[in-house]
Amino acid sequence: MQLTLWTYEGPPHVGAMRVASAMEGLHYVLHAPQGDTYADLLFTMIERRNSRPPVTYTTFQARDLGGDTAELFKSALRDAAERFQPEAMLVGASCTAELIQDDPGGLAGTSALSIPVIPVELPAYQKKENWGAAETLYQLIRRFAVKMERAPGAAPRCNILGPTALGFRHRDDVKEVRGILARLGIAVNVVAPLGARPSDLARLGDADFNVVLYPEVAGQAASWMQRNLGQPFTRCIPIGVGATRDFIAEVAGLAGVDASEFLAEESSRLPWYSRSVDSTYLTGKRVFIFADATHAVAAARVAAEELGFQVVGLGTYSREQAREVREAAKRHGLEALITDDYLEVEAAIAAVQPELVLGTQMERHVAKRLGVPCAVISAPVHVQDFPARNSPQMGFEGANVLFDTWVHPLMMGLEEHLIGMFREDFEFHAEAAPSHLGHATAPREAEPVDPTPEAAVIEAPGAVSWTPDGEKELKKIPFFVRGKARRNTERFAEMNGIRTITVETLYDAKAYFSR
Amino acid sequence: MSAILERPAATAPVEAGCDTRPVLRERGQREVFCGLTGIVWMHRKIQDAFFLVVGSRTCAHLLQSAAGVMIFAEPRFATAILDERDLAGLADAQDELDRNVARLLERRPDIKLLFLVGSCPSEVIKLDLHRAAQRLDRRFNGVRVLNYSGSGIETTFTQGEDACLAALVPELPQSDVAQLMVVGALADVVEDQFSRLFAAMGIERVAFLPARRAGGMPAVGPGTKFLLAQPFLAETGRLLEARGARHLAAPFPLGAEGTTLWLRAAAQAFGVSPARFDEVTAAGEARARQALAAPRARLEGKSVFFFPDSQLEVPMARFLTRECGMEAIEIGTPYLHRQHLAEEMPLLPESALLSEGQDVEKQLDRCQAARPDLVVCGLGLANPLEAQGITTKWSIELVFTPVQGYDQAGDLAGLFARPFARRGLLKV
Numbered sequence: 004m005q006l007t008l009w010t011y012e013g014p015p016h017v018g019a020m021r022v023a024s025a026m027e028g029l030h031y032v033l034h035a036p037q038g039d040t041y042a043d044l045l046f047t048m049i050e051r052r053n054s055r056p057p058v059t060y061t062t063f064q065a066r067d068l069g070g071d072t073a074e075l076f077k078s079a080l081r082d083a084a085e086r087f088q089p090e091a092m093l094v095g096a097s098c099t100a101e102l103i104q105d106d107p108g109g110l111a112g113t114s115a116l117s118i119p120v121i122p123v124e125l126p127a128y129q130k131k132e133n134w135g136a137a138e139t140l141y142q143l144i145r146r147f148a149v150k151m152e153r154a155p156g157a158a159p160r161c162n163i164l165g166p167t168a169l170g171f172r173h174r175d176d177v178k179e180v181r182g183i184l185a186r187l188g189i190a191v192n193v194v195a196p197l198g199a200r201p202s203d204l205a206r207l208g209d210a211d212f213n214v215v216l217y218p219e220v221a222g223q224a225a226s227w228m229q230r231n232l233g234q235p236f237t238r239c240i241p242i243g244v245g246a247t248r249d250f251i252a253e254v255a256g257l258a259g260v261d262a263s264e265f266l267a268e269e270s271s272r273l274p275w276y277s278r279s280v281d282s283t284y285l286t287g288k289r290v291f292i293f294a295d296a297t298h299a300v301a302a303a304r305v306a307a308e309e310l311g312f313q314v315v316g317l318g319t320y321s322r323e324q325a326r327e328v329r330e331a332a333k334r335h336g337l338e339a340l341i342t343d344d345y346l347e348v349e350a351a352i353a354a355v356q357p358e359l360v361l362g363t364q365m366e367r368h369v370a371k372r373l374g375v376p377c378a379v380i381s382a383p384v385h386v387q388d389f390p391a392r393n394s395p396q397m398g399f400e401g402a403n404v405l406f407d408t409w410v411h412p413l414m415m416g417l418e419e420h421l422i423g424m425f426r427e428d429f430e431f432h433a434e435a436a437p438s439h440l441g442h443a444t445a446p447r448e449a450e451p452v453d454p455t456p457e458a459a460v461i462e463a464p465g466a467v468s469w470t471p472d473g474e475k476e477l478k479k480i481p482f483f484v485r486g487k488a489r490r491n492t493e494r495f496a497e498m499n500g501i502r503t504i505t506v507e508t509l510y511d512a513k514a515y516f517s518r
Numbered sequence: 519m520s521a522i523l524e525r526p527a528a529t530a531p532v533e534a535g536c537d538t539r540p541v542l543r544e545r546g547q548r549e550v551f552c553g554l555t556g557i558v559w560m561h562r563k564i565q566d567a568f569f570l571v572v573g574s575r576t577c578a579h580l581l582q583s584a585a586g587v588m589i590f591a592e593p594r595f596a597t598a599i600l601d602e603r604d605l606a607g608l609a610d611a612q613d614e615l616d617r618n619v620a621r622l623l624e625r626r627p628d629i630k631l632l633f634l635v636g637s638c639p640s641e642v643i644k645l646d647l648h649r650a651a652q653r654l655d656r657r658f659n660g661v662r663v664l665n666y667s668g669s670g671i672e673t674t675f676t677q678g679e680d681a682c683l684a685a686l687v688p689e690l691p692q693s694d695v696a697q698l699m700v701v702g703a704l705a706d707v708v709e710d711q712f713s714r715l716f717a718a719m720g721i722e723r724v725a726f727l728p729a730r731r732a733g734g735m736p737a738v739g740p741g742t743k744f745l746l747a748q749p750f751l752a753e754t755g756r757l758l759e760a761r762g763a764r765h766l767a768a769p770f771p772l773g774a775e776g777t778t779l780w781l782r783a784a785a786q787a788f789g790v791s792p793a794r795f796d797e798v799t800a801a802g803e804a805r806a807r808q809a810l811a812a813p814r815a816r817l818e819g820k821s822v823f824f825f826p827d828s829q830l831e832v833p834m835a836r837f838l839t840r841e842c843g844m845e846a847i848e849i850g851t852p853y854l855h856r857q858h859l860a861e862e863m864p865l866l867p868e869s870a871l872l873s874e875g876q877d878v879e880k881q882l883d884r885c886q887a888a889r890p891d892l893v894v895c896g897l898g899l900a901n902p903l904e905a906q907g908i909t910t911k912w913s914i915e916l917v918f919t920p921v922q923g924y925d926q927a928g929d930l931a932g933l934f935a936r937p938f939a940r941r942g943l944l945k946v
Binding site for chain 1: 547813
């Protein structure tokens with residue numbers, strides 16, 4: 004057993020859902036107990052998708068366990084095939100269904116459906132979400148992709164592999180990378196799984212090479228395609244200016260095109276922003292980085308080479324890519340932290356006391372607890388990191404986004420200087436949050452800092468006063484509406500000639516104003 | 519996956535008026551939460567309690583997706599994730615539990631009550647959490663250790679609260695003293711309002727279950743008469759009765775009418791004179807009706823369709839139809855507890871279809887065919903329905919918002935009126 008406060012990854016069947024939901028014309032029948040449909044709201048709420056994920060759950064209950072849960076699965080499969088008419092289906096089990104061993108793959112085989120059914124075996128007690136996504140994509144590609152001959156002399160063409168539903172900035176990264184490829188004159192054959200149909204997977208072979216954006220998801224499939232379809236794949240992840248330039252060179256090499264003109268132009272504002280004197284105070288800022296392997300390695304390079312930070316901690320929860328992170332850590336003179344234990348990450352951050360944390364949603368918790376500025380660079384993320392605006396991490400525009408996002412939580416230069424000079428200020432002090440973030444120094448309502456006699460007589464005669472009970476009741480109102488409730492109640496009291504506000508007045512006012 | 523219309527035999531004795539109405543009972547895919555979700559609010563209600571789920575990564579992921587990722591502080595819940603070694607019997611599960619509990623309590627010395635919460639995986643492999651709780655009880659600094667199941671195979675959403683409170687009932691001290699007990703986790707502000715009303719009526723001893731702290735749980739015994747504040751407390755009610763307490767039948771305290779009827783059940787049981795009762799409740803009821811006027815104007819004549827979620831659907835539908843002038847098309851509930859809803863059912867309009875259980879695809883078909891003005895449903899369905907042009911009210915909010923009592927009646931109606939207001943405002 005492992006004690007877990009927060010988990011960096013969901014179970015592997017959520018990874019399979021991310022692939023299924025990313026695609027079109029594919030339906031996933033998941034043997035799972037009642038309640039596992041919570042996963043739908045990851046897609047409908049966090050990613051704000053406007054349709055239900057293409058997933059049918061068997062949602063068995065305790066009373067079903069005595070009966071025939073296998074029959075339940077088969078009927079769910081038949082009903083889903085008939086209702087949704089997909090091109091192909093995935094079948095699998097969630098963690099609880101794995102225990103009852105109904106074998107969805109075998110059962111689907113006996114159901115005699117006229118469409119391809121791909122069983123995905125996802126060991127829920129060993130593996131996690133990203134592995135589940137990678138395995139699902141691999142099984143789909145293995146099933147559908149075939150070797151094709153490319154006509155000699157044809158324009159270069161590639162596939163983009165890895166973007167999924169619920170991926171951190173996948174939507175905008177794809178757009179950015181498509182732009183780079185277009186500038187180089189390289190056509191995009193298929194993007195998968197995001198937006199692809201099973202029939203599109205059958206066309207994957209009709210490309211010269213593969214662009215792998217997220218090795219966590221597409222690494223396994225790309226290796227298989229290299230071996231079996233003869234398609235090489237890219238290793239550079241275009242996050243940061245330097246990495247984007249390396250990526251462009253790598254892609255140009257694979258496509259046999261000339262990138263020198265493209266590379267000669269400056270396409271990102273990051274280099275100038277970072278060189279400008281306003282950024283001088285960023286030099287040597289101590290930064291702790293924890294993320295999935297891809298984003299952690301990329302962030303460390305950007306932090307050190309493009310912003311002039313000092314990387315004081317580097318780690319990942321992606322055990323599958325631990326080696327890459329260890330190598331990167333070595334380049335920064337560090338020992339990589341490879342763990343999925345949130346408490347270990349917290350301890351490591353507390354130990355090095357960084358000035359900035361670049362991490363996941365979980366590191367925001369840690370940073371808040373420790374009072375350290377933080378920016379999010381990787382999944383797991385919450386709804387605010389599926390923004391409406393264009394906000395890639397990759398490419399030259401991605402570098403612009405990184406500069407703004409990472410610098411924003413830091414105290415701005417002048418303020419930092421003034422705090423160094425005047426430490427006793429009652430609102431601008433070292434424990435307070437940077438004032439450009441606009442909070443944390445609100446005067447406390449209950450205890451005035453200096454209750455001088457003058458302050459006590461400010462209440463003009465004729466003004467309303469609050470009974471202690473009334474005040475106490477007011478405090479029960481959530482703070483963000485408390486000010487409004489106070490104003491409304493006092494206005495109501497004045498309108499009605501009430502001098503002393505009781506609990507009853509508070510609620511009379513509430514009822515009055517809700518008209 | 520069949521749907522049957524359940525009709526009582528012609529010779530069956532007719533009890534409450536609505537017991538004769540047909541109920542559509544369906545089985546199929548259920549788009550609902552499991553009982554673990556109850557932890558999301560119970561960990562805030564009982565301030566010094568900790569909830570340790572024994573389950574899989576899915577359980578941990580559920581808790582953090584349903585609530586945790588929005589909570590930027592260390593929560594008072596966690597998951598002990600089972601791994602291969604636990605399943606293969608390589609590790610003694612009981613030893614592993616002891617180790618995890620010790621680590622947890624060392625980190626959180628302020629905890630006085632620990633719930634070991636069962637999940638689907640722990641129930642399927644028959645991990646004996648009851649025995650574990652007994653063994654660990656009071657072993658660490660006097661911390662009480664109890665257990666219940668919040669698994670999806672046994673519980674739906676709010677039934678997790680029922681299971682949690684039911685675990686507390688056998689632990690409550692014994693007392694024969696006459697008292698009123700209000701059962702069900704209520705917002706603190708609502709609890710205080712009810713306390714004041716009962717005090718004004720002259721009911722001297724009023725207890726709330728759960729209490730806000732583990733050490734303050736009320737006593738129970740033959741002198742206890744209890745009001746259920748929530749409709750989903752079947753097992754808790756049964757166990758309280760087993761300890762000699764008497765259930766006061768009443769509708770649930772939603773809206774002006776529901777609150778008055780609920781309070782009256784207690785007043786009558788404690789011999790409060792009708793004059794006194796009217797005196798105490800008149801102002802509150804009038805305020806509630808006043809506050810309802812504005813949202814009612816938006817809701818009147820609109821049709822509403824409930825997908826099953828929390829068991830609050832029946833009293834909510836009663837409130838919306840009788841006090842807000844809405845028309846109920848279908849009232850879906852995950853579980854219909856006829857005894858506890860006996861006072862509610864006669865107040866429902868005859869025209870509404872009552873359904874218990876779910877086959878979500880068929881229910882969506884019915885919903886789309888009916889084109890209701892408002893659909894009350896979970897977060898998995900809300901945005902997809904909105905994208906089809908159907909106005910929704912996501913139902914979980916009804917459990918997370920103070921809605922009971924007179925002074926929340928306007929807020930409650932406002933929750934349903936707001937989606938209409940928003941539709942009216944947006945010009946994009």
